[in-house]
Amino acid sequence: MDFRESLTMAVKTLTASKLRSGLTMLGIIIGNASVISMVGLGEGGRHYINEQLQSLGPNILFIVPGNRETRRLGGLEISRNLVLADANAIAEQVPSVIDVAAENTTPGLLSFLNRNANASVIGTNPAFITVRNFTIGQGRFITDLDLQRTSAVAVLGNSLAERLFEDQVPLGQSLRINNIAFEVVGVLELQGSNLGVNYDDAVIIPITTQASRIVGRTSPYGIEVSFISATARNADSMQTAEFQITNLLRLRHGIVNVEEDDFFIQNQDTLLSIADTITSALTLMLAAIASISLLVGGIGIMNIMLVSVRERTQEIGLRKAVGASQNDILIQFLIEAIILSAVGGAMGTFLGVSGISLLSLLTPFEASASISAIVVAVGVSGSIGLFFGVIPARQAAKLDPIVALRSI
Amino acid sequence: MPSLIDLHQISKVYGSDNTEVKALWDVSLTIDQGDYCSIMGPSGSGKSTAMNVIGCLDRPTGGQYFFDGQDVAQLDDDTLAAIRNRKIGFVFQQFHLLPQLSALDNVALPMVYGGVAAAERRERATMALQRVGLGNRLTNKPSQLSGGQQQRVAIARAIVNRPLLLLADEPTGALDTTTTAEVMTIFEELNQGGITVVMVTHEPAVARLTKRVVWFRDGQVVNAHMQPEDVSYGALVE
Known part of the structure; x- marks a missing residue:
């Protein structure tokens, strides 16, 4: 059975069970979209603040009354x-x-x-x-x-x-x-x-x-x-x-x-570094939220992959009975998982990037999609999809066909 | 003429020392090319296990099994898959059609794994479906077919690779009397065309349509050449 046959078979299977494919992809889509838009939002905020500071001009100095101590006390008694x-x-x-x-x-x-x-x-x-x-x-x-x-x-x-x-x-x-x-x-x-x-x-x-x-x-x-x-x-x-x-x-x-x-001097650099500390924390927080959503998305992908392979044990048994080798089964499930991960990843990326673009249109944040966020999101959700799509299929492919056929 | 199926002291044991269950014990059986035979016996007599061994779906724990002159008892998974693909067709009680595929694609499935080109697959699958009287149902999904029609699709799938052996496990178990008769007619015609047909059945009426009955009890063959007429209707209520 050559690659093109396997591909046709996988596409046929995926399009025939639209609900299952859709649900699997939904997990991947949401995981990707949330990570990409969260990180984009964080980057946009940082960019916005930096731009504001840079618009002050590079040669400007601010002489502010009080010293760092009194400023830190919340400025209640600013001298x-x-x-x-x-x-x-x-x-x-x-x-x-x-x-x-x-x-x-x-x-x-x-x-x-x-x-x-x-x-x-x-x-x-x-x-x-x-x-x-x-x-x-x-x-x-x-x-x-x-x-x-x-x-x-x-x-x-x-x-x-x-x-x-x-x-x-x-x-x-x-x-x-x-x-x-x-x-x-x-x-x-x-x-x-x-x-x-x-x-x-x-x-x-x-x-x-x-x-x-x-x-x-x-x-x-x-x-x-x-x-x-x-x-x-x-x-x-x-x-x-x-x-x-x-x-x-x-x-x-x-x-x-x-x-x-009783005074201190700030320039663009010191302001930038203060702002950078704040926005880095912000980005880190957003990235943490995004990681959690990626994790949740990943668990979703994992579950639906496990369930869908489990419920297809009979199909695997039948395919083996009529002559499929272990590799034939494995390749078919691998291709299905790749298609789901790739299409879901692409749609999630599209959704995340359009969300960010919408945000830049509606707010002063010039949010931009970060390539690394896309790579990480698609990579992580893709590997989860592949792993949990293929590993259970591999186990099912190793079963004796009659055992697989009899399983409910 | 060599036998198609030649079982030599085949045993199949499940579990280990204390909890050992002997599903098959010292079974020797030969079935010649062109035979049409039923395997019968009470529940738990080992007839299904025997059928799985004969169909290369399961490996025996001991003994030798020559299928078409080749010792297949301890071959690896993929080699057995290739033998099943080329030489054996299966019909199951529960049909086991893939719900997402059309009748045509279901029938073509063994040829996909047999490396047959797409155009030829289509032609042969169409012919096989016409052969079982479903030439007008090529694009229907299994869910759009009746039980009898689904079983006929399964038969078409079983014969599409022109196997030596057609192995049926309770093929009429889920069918009514009329469709049972249709399916048995197809089996008889296939046998007349030269295919060896072996089926496991519970129904004496179905067994009586075959040429020979092999009777199992407690994991052993008690009568390898029983006349179908001798199967009484109360035989299974031992």
Whole structure:
């Protein structure tokens, strides 16, 4: 009996018992699809976070108040000991830095005519737009003059402008922030949310105006800021910049011991490595879930294979009675198991990959099917299918035909 | 002319020392080419075991068995499979057709394992089915056929490789009187065509249609040449 005969026989058998073949394949399909989509989801999440971090630009440094200890305590008592003067000093005295932006965020109630909106009010300086690599859509950004004069001018995030002004032109309109009138001088282009801060839904005003009109208090050292961001001259000067900023701030804050640092500096790399730790754990967890589903799928495949071979012992007996050799039987069951595993694996892969594609369409996650996940899933489910399809068949093929025939 | 079947002191013992069961003990029997014979005996007399040994479905524990001049008593699995394929056709009480295959494919099955080309298989299977009067049922699945028709498909499968021996195990056990008569007619015609037919049966009426009865009791042959007319209707109620 040659291979083509065996193949025809196997296909005939599989198509004749559609329910059994279908159920067997279902186990393989679900196992594969779940593993592939789970791992894809994990990869997509990691990719998303990395992309967000990379969109910050490689040369950006964040100077954040507090030290690692206080940050770790959940930020309940985040010290606010960075001031606008620190930012100005960095800009003036650190040669490896091009631009420095100070940001201070407070919540605010905005109103225009009868429309209200809650939004973040970000007080900053003109360098903000270059440091954060944003673009202005209409009008202008805040200027140094605005800061000097503490002018009541505001630049709106794109979505916020649409929400408040709808089809009216926002430029030149009078907007009330916490019941203080501001003139809208510009609207940002759509930026997309970035690390949980949605600048599209925020309003930007001069930091000096914010301190005097909105916050209404200053520390003895000057205007407090949430954090300072700075761009280094180029990627090579990142370390220099970090070193120089650290020294300058220690000098300004009168810090002698390194342990007493009341600020710390993050760059894209440190953020990336933090994010990587988180996403690796996430991926690991998803992979664990996927492995469990693969295991469950595998047990399903195993059961249905065992049962279907068991119930076909009579068939094996008859085939042997009319002249099938042990190899003929084995090859037939091997081919059947290969077909089931291959078709089930292909369908499962297709299902998993389409699930991932659907996910990328509907969510910001650019989930992608990982080749290794596909290989592992198809490999594992395939070997389970082959093993439990062939081993019991091998045993049945060794029975005397009359014993096999008599078995129920 | 040599005998087709020649059993020499065949024994078949199940179990070990203490729990030994002698299904066959010291059985010697010859059946010539062209014979038409029934094997009878009460339940547990060893007739089915004898039939399995004769059909090379089972190996005896001791003794010699010459089938068609070849000692087949201790051949390996695959060699026996090849002998069954070429020289023996089986008909079982429960038909044992493969439910997923059509009548034609069921009949062609032995030829698949015999290495016959597809076109010839189809032609010979069709002829075999016509021979048993089922030329119009080629594509039906077993579930679409009556019991008598299924048994006729099984007979077609048994004769399709032109065997020397047709071995039937209670071939009419699951059939009614009318279909039993049909099946027995086919057997008789096949025997007249030169095939040796050996069948195990419980039914004296069926045994009476054969030329010779071999009577088993307690694992031994008590009468190897009984006249079919001598089988009384109460014979099995010993």
